Amino acid sequence: MERRKFIQSMFVASTVAVVTLPTGAFAEEAKKASKKGPNDMSFDEAVKVITGGKEVKESDKIKLTVPEIAENGAVVPVKVEVDNPMEEANHVKAIHVLNKGNGNSRCADIMLTPANAKGYFATRVKLSKTQEVVALVELSDGSFIQTAKSVKVTIGGCG
């Protein structure tokens, strides 16, 4: 009798464990989805904040260098070169590095001056998943140009 009870209880315990485990995993996933950083901002919002509703043109003046496939999303080198003179009258005012898939779409804003002599910026960013990296450039006449490139991320680099 004792042994039978014991075996029965074992059986019950194991089924309970099997049932509860996947739900636990689901809960974790849901938690992940709801997990948000302190200053989350979607891509469209970020563009609106930067440009103030102005038109953004696609341009091949910007050379955006990102790896096609990034094995580690935590370290993705990004290089932006703008083919524009850096004179007092006509220079690159700002380079904004944005992404389309992270919680916070803004990576870095770089305000340049003619003393920089070249519209160049390089850094490394974190990407949570496969997505596009966007370089949005503001010229001194107030116009905006942009270029986007997609990066395939094997292992996400956020959190």
Added chain:
Amino acid sequence: MAEARKSMVKIKPKKYKVGDIVKVDFIVIHPMDTGTGKDKKTGKMKPAHYIDNITFSFDGKPFTTMKVWESVSTNPYFSVNYKITGKGKITVDYSDNQGEKNSKSKKIKPKG
């Protein structure tokens, strides 16, 4: 976190003349926590901790300012161009969202 952060300002290439356009690289050892990750030891959520403002200046005159968010990698590196105009000092001031403020400078000695 009172200890001073390790940081570095590099000029590339090492030898330069007046009028040359050089790369100014700034590297800092910083966790750049996003506020969405857990501490592996304690299992608690780590608060966001990232560099948010950087200013590059030459002899006190700023030439590049940056606003940075948590999407930039751990131990970040930032690189911009600069045209050498003469002897002086490039200073990089940076602060993070928890109120830490530091700076690092590098002397500019053009040859020839």
